[in-house]
Amino acid sequence: MSKILVSEQRNYMVKTVAEAKEISTVFLSSEGINDVEFGLPEIDDRYDIWRVPLLSSNNTLLGHVIINAKNGEIDKKKTTKKEVIDSRLIFSGQKEEKKVKSKKGKYPISPLPNMILKGDSREVLDTLPEESVDLIFTSPPYYNARTEYSDYATYEEYLEVIREVIRKSAKVLVEGRFFVMNVSPVLIPRASRSEASKRIAVPFDMHRLFIEEGFEFVDDIIWQKPEGAGWASGRGRRFAADRNPLQYKPVPVTENILVYRKKSDKLIDWFIRRHPNQELVQESKVGDDYEKTNIWYISPARDKRHRAIFPKELARRVIQYYSFKNDVVLDPFGGIGTTGKAAADLERRFVLIEKEEEYVEATVNDLRQLYFDIFDDIEIRR
Ligand SMILES: C[S@@+](CC[C@H](N)C(=O)[O-])C[C@H]1O[C@@H](n2cnc3c(N)ncnc32)[C@H](O)[C@@H]1O
Known part of the structure; x- marks a missing residue:
């Protein structure tokens, strides 16, 4: 009534x-x-x-x-x-899948709704159907060498956790589609005055994991930040004062965006020509102001609720360049949901997995307030 x-x-x-x-x-x-x-x-x-x-x-x-x-x-x-x-x-089992004769197979369209899933990705990924996401964009947790602050006893253990997430993500990713990871070397501050600080080249180790888990390397994009962003690391201060050779250390103002593709005998062209909704393919075309080189200049983002977010602009570019409208974008290390927000802005679906309740809560709050037109249809599991 x-x-x-x-x-x-x-x-x-x-x-x-x-x-x-x-x-x-x-x-x-x-x-x-x-x-x-x-x-x-x-x-x-x-x-x-x-x-x-x-x-x-x-x-x-x-x-x-x-x-x-x-x-x-x-x-x-x-x-x-x-x-x-x-x-x-x-x-849902109501309709039988038409058997497509062509050996190239059927075009994969994901049944997934928008989802926010609380839990460890290594477990949650097992609950998603195989080949049900069209793009993965993520930034893994930071490896902190000080074990008292770290979830990992050693760097090797850290890499094994990431390997498992890459392997399980690969299962849910459609063959021939992209996995993009934002990662950068970490700085291990010196433990005492008599020791030197160290850097670990995390992206190179990630590269090995991707190759071993069945991906092929596509691109290495550099995310460049304004100069001021790097001085907080403290790196390069000593050299700036003394100018002795051998002590030279550049201030890090970049992060890596590693682009991989899940191995497939399908050409990229197949995904464009065989898409069942050509109107969407047209609508997904990228405008003239796209990034022409592999250096992307973007200011970092800050949020007092999470220390390690990436800017929505970064997620927007990745999603625009590596997915069609209505595709499903997965972030297995969801944080406060930046990937989901960018996906919604660009009319893509999203699946976010995050293990900490406070970040899930922040994601849910933001989506409720800023994306209320889609909020009611988001499946939230916590
Ligand atoms: C670098 S942050 C990602 C931040 C995100 N890109 C954003 O903009 O909000 C990594 C996130 O992964 C989460 N995390 C770490 N290990 C996880 C796991 N095994 N499963 C799910 N989430 C995990 C952490 O709690 C953290 O929020």
């Missing part, structure tokens, strides 16, 4: 649940989607929309039709795409 009142009060053109279902039925049949049932349509008066849930016969949520309540038009951008509904129908 109250829903009808809202639509009356607001003078919506689409006033009743029955009307919302009728509009959805016409739209779905024009799209060739026939095997779905409706959940209860609801008005969201913050956006003046009707949200009509689509269910499989065994009550799995397949997505939503979004109707502009004022004029009765379908909001195609926000409505779940046909290929995603089809993929979820297959995943």
Whole structure:
């Protein structure tokens, strides 16, 4: 009753649940989607929309039709795409997967919704279907050599944890798609005046892990920060004062963005030409102001809730260059959800995994406040 009142009060053109279902039925049949049932349509008066849930016969949520309540038009951008509904129908067991004869195989469309998953990636990744994400972008936890501050007894143990996450991520990544990692050498401060500080070349060790876990190397992009960003490390101060050769140490103002591709006999071109929604491929084209070289100049980001975030601009570039709209982007070390926010900005889906409750909480809060139009459809497991 109250829903009808809202639509009356607001003078919506689409006033009743029955009307919302009728509009959805016409739209779905024009799209060739026939095997779905409706959940209860609801008005969201913050956006003046009707949200009509689509269910499989065994009550799995397949997505939503979004109707502009004022004029009765379908909001195609926000409505779940046909290929995603089809993929979820297959995943829910209602529809049989068509056997595609071509040896090149079927185009993978992920059934996953937006997700925030609390837990250790080494366990949570096992709960996702194989080949269900289209891009991985992440920045691994920082290796801290001081064991009293560290989750890892040794550097080798740290690398083994990352290896396991790379291996399990590879399983859920579609063959032939990209895994991009932001990582940089770490500085180990000297323990006493008689010892020297050391640097560990973490990116080179990561490279070995990627190759051993079935990826091929694609690119090494340098993220360059403004000069001031590096002086806090303390590196180079001694040389700046004394200018003795051999003591030279440049101030680090870069981080590495390593780009790998999961091995496949499919060419990149296959993913573009065989995409079932060519409209989306067109809409995903990158504008003229793209980065022409492998040096990307971006200011670092700060957030008092997390010490080691990357800037959303970095995630935006990676996502734009290595995925299509509606693809699923995974971050197995989600932090406060920067990858998810950039993915949502760019109309991609996201899966974030983070083990610390405080960061999951920060992610959920940000998405609730700033991304309220998609928030209700995010699957949150904690
Ligand atoms: C460098 S931060 C990522 C920050 C993120 N890029 C952002 O912008 O918010 C790495 C994150 O990985 C989380 N983490 C470390 N080990 C993990 C594991 N095994 N599984 C899930 N999350 C983990 C840490 O709690 C930390 O928040």
